[in-house]
Amino acid sequence: MSLEKKAILVVIDGLGDRPVKDNKTPLQLAEKPVLDELARGGSTGLMSTLGRGIIPGSDTAHLALFGYDVNRYYKGRGPFEALGVGVELREGDVAFRCNFATVDENLRVIDRRAGRLKDEGAELAKSLQGMNIEGVEVIFLSSTEHRGAMVLRGNGLSPAISDTDPHSSEPLPVMESEPGEASEGAKKTARIVNKVVKESKAILSSHPLNKKREEEGKLPANIILTRGAGIYEKVESLEDRYGFNSCCIAGSALYKGVAKYVGMQVPHIEGATGRLDTDIEAKAKAAREALRKFDFVFVHVKGADNAGHDGDLEGKLLMVKKVDRLAQILSKEDAYLIITADHSTPLSIRRHSSDPVPVLIYGDGARRDKVQSFDEVSASLGCLGHLTGIELNRIIVDLMGCGHMVGS
């Protein structure tokens, strides 16, 4: 098949919600004239990204939205974080999400975020480069604030090991990484991780930036904690599958990472912060520019998820307003515009939930249903019915003219 029309997929992270006021969800409460106009002019429906009643993670939800079966392709979050911060992964690399943290002399975690670093991460990460343990190369890259990624590169590694991050707000000790299976690879990998963590304590404790932080009364970022181990396997790209090229417009490392994993180009977008303060005009501009060179443009907007996790209604409403503006700009392009969320992050529970999210497809080929508003309840009567992420991806690919007929 050959391309018939380009498409823009806008994913508003964590947008879906439950009733918060007057029995209405934030989307039902929000002023969003453009989104409602597009709903009136296009097809709507609901989506349970991984299936009804299944709570999606951010990584798995996006894999599904790009058409990749989670059961087959999901290997842990680490590789996506590493790809997202710019590591060029090789087959067999084992990657981790990591935090700079603060521990006391007994290795108890005082603060998992080391008092939320400002810009010191890159400098601290540099000091950790060059470790080589049992012939395995250790790569660090920092991301925003206290966040970063670690990659182990060498032979015979296994991702079947436990986290060293105790995942608690209590001052628990750093965990020993344990092999999760009897293999030599898992034993070796756990051993290396434990050595790296110990070594990071030695290096970071004496780092000048930490001395400075302590002098300023701040917590030192004196250890790294690892979690989300995953092995990298190269997969066929969207271009291999469907013949179209694609581009990711996002601010947060994870989403850039998933996009890279499936072969998208991932330019740096100045002003895309992955927070409520993201510059939506900059993202809209970047998306429009990308559309000149690319067939499929994925635009990720993170803030609504943050607002959900913080129970911040005003923040969520602000993000809807920003997305309404984004939709206004992008709906003028000669491309299908698909607007949806990866999952719900209801304000009342401050976590991801399985509550379905609305989907909107706008553009010449989209059937026009009777739905008048872009929200979780109205869209339940839309002509798209109830989709999974994989199904939505297939529908988009077909609208683009790039699907494969089954049979003849």
Place this chain on the structure above:
Amino acid sequence: MSLEKKAILVVIDGLGDRPVKDNKTPLQLAEKPVLDELARGGSTGLMSTLGRGIIPGSDTAHLALFGYDVNRYYKGRGPFEALGVGVELREGDVAFRCNFATVDENLRVIDRRAGRLKDEGAELAKSLQGMNIEGVEVIFLSSTEHRGAMVLRGNGLSPAISDTDPHSSEPLPVMESEPGEASEGAKKTARIVNKVVKESKAILSSHPLNKKREEEGKLPANIILTRGAGIYEKVESLEDRYGFNSCCIAGSALYKGVAKYVGMQVPHIEGATGRLDTDIEAKAKAAREALRKFDFVFVHVKGADNAGHDGDLEGKLLMVKKVDRLAQILSKEDAYLIITADHSTPLSIRRHSSDPVPVLIYGDGARRDKVQSFDEVSASLGCLGHLTGIELNRIIVDLMGCGHMVGS
């Protein structure tokens, strides 16, 4: 995850139906102000418990509603009946549903229900205890009226054998149980069952209670007929899976048995008869009390299914009225209230059917859709869309805060 809110699941057995009068189903005809009010205030949808067009059994439908995949977990009805009447099953037990029946001297079945026993079942079952055939222990327990359960306990048994119950209203002879596969276990089990049935005839024929029945002009309960052989395997409980404890409020053995199978506590409820005359106030009270100690309370109401099998419209309408009262009481609790049916039992065909049943979720986190009435047609426009039993279970578990995220 940890519990965010408790839940009550009310299953109105066989509630779904087809049009019976003025093109309306019994639910559309019924006065049910509370159910309609809850529908207006919550989320609604339809459910095909095992999938579209699949006719659910009572046992399989409940397995699915509790989140257990029927293909993997369903091993025949016998074990549920045995658990339901109070047998503490062990791994490898082969259990049967059985009837006390009346046969003539040629072992032709005159009445499969022995003229529907009153209270003699327990006494008759006692007389059958203590049989041991080929090293296999035989356990009997009576249930309501002519019903009971039999368990074979010993090594090398197989459930792959046929019924001895001819399942006919014609006076057919008692069937020989035949092995359904070539295994020694099946041959042995069939052999034992045939001996037990023969032996039951000898014991029961001379039982004083049967002499008395005959003197009173009643049919003697002079044999037991077996069906629904199934092997018992212990499965992970709801608590193992989700971390919440649970309780079953039911009158009929089968539902108690399925509940026990998945690890629920199953108290005896005085007044819960499993018939149209069930004491709904007693069940409501028991459910409210259970909610103090348990996170998940399953309330089963049987009568509507009986009415469906009897083609009894008035009976079905009466049960809807009773459930409306139940809903009134339970909707006041600080818990999600989910009301649905396991399957349809249309009055016009007097059997289970695959027609979908309405689902209603009421409680703080439930999105409010536009549906105004709790019935099969109105609920088809609800925001839950069309669910399977497994999907409804996952949605409930997530609402409770006990789901597992896929990915991170």
